[in-house]
Amino acid sequence: MQIKDQIVLITGAGRGLGADVARSFAREGAKVVLNYRNSEESAQRLAAESGPEQAIALRADVTNTQEVQDMVAAAAEYFSAPITTVINNALPDFSFNGDGRSKAHAIEYGEFTAQFSGVVGGALNTIQAALPGMALAGWGSIINIGTNLFQNPVVPYHDYTAAKAALLALTRTFAADLGPSNIRVNMVSGGLLRTTDASAATPEEVFELIAGGTPLRKVTTPAEFADAALFFASPWSRAVTGQNLVVDGGLVMN
Template structure:
């Protein structure tokens, strides 16, 4: 598939899953905006590897609307055209280690608030900042990163899962609202990925258990997940919106 006409903004693109997503789009010919908050060196290194004509690394905290607006303005200035697709991947600091997470009788609402600020406020800021450019070109694609824990809450990531469940709701309501503008909104949801910075604390035995529980007998990698993202930005998905694709080797079947 060719994505040469697309300018794709990936939030949290300096490392881990975001980096794999940005690389996947670049490999298919898209111009890529690599948003980062703290991983500037890694984001700039990837942008340099892809090439200045097709990639730029820009810093913005997605929870700050002014920074997000500046991000879109800088991206347009660099490429000379608006962003046509966004991937909401940025995540508040979180360690995917179930043994270290607060259980139901311990967790405070502040933990939920922190996740909602990052996941929902961040996605909202990015989507709203993207809309003028997408409307200018007659359409666009928004892809939100979700989790299969919404369907299969096997570990007590209460705050993280609640925020991602809200993001799924936002995906569907925004799809209905923005469809008349030719703007599609979808979600790709993964399980535990092998391996990102966030999942580095996960015990190896947990990875092995997940692998043995999937029909494909493997744990999904960031590259596996990123490949599924391409469909939702390509013209192949031109009639698809409001959907949630679970990419976890078949562990959760919708």
């Protein structure tokens, strides 16, 4: 199905990367469901950019199963059609500042469980809430947002990286499970982006170091990363599932 004919749910779309993903899909004509937890003002403003016929901002904590189910039902009622594309972008509170993160000798398991709950639990809730609508539509596309730290763990984001690695495993097992139902599951993984709310604490010298290590000699922007997500939602990827596309200027090459 063409992107302009899709209803796309983006979690964590009120700010940062999620907002850029929402803008990319809206630009291509998709009807967009902007999920937010705390960023109501910015999410509503972003929805207003596209207009009420194309976008709606809905609050839900993705870790709350009932709130997610209510959000998906409200979106389907608003657009008179089910959600066909889910982009799991929502992230528990996290600051990308290696100097301020817990190192191996001090990190506690509670930090891991917080990330697992938001990253894996949140994705599970949104996927399961959207599956009945995808079955009704006869197809679906699920796009999970990952990280290149699986392959290049240059900073000690132990809890964040472990949760995203688990999300990659879920991407592949769900792709195998849901493929017979014509539902594809893929991942888009980035590195440090210049600049999101989460990466605002990153020292400038880190950005410069990363840029120097890429073939393109630049740090990927949120808008560039967001555009790559369009591929997995488009008909051009109709035979692609269970894959992880790294979008980081070539810093990590699979």
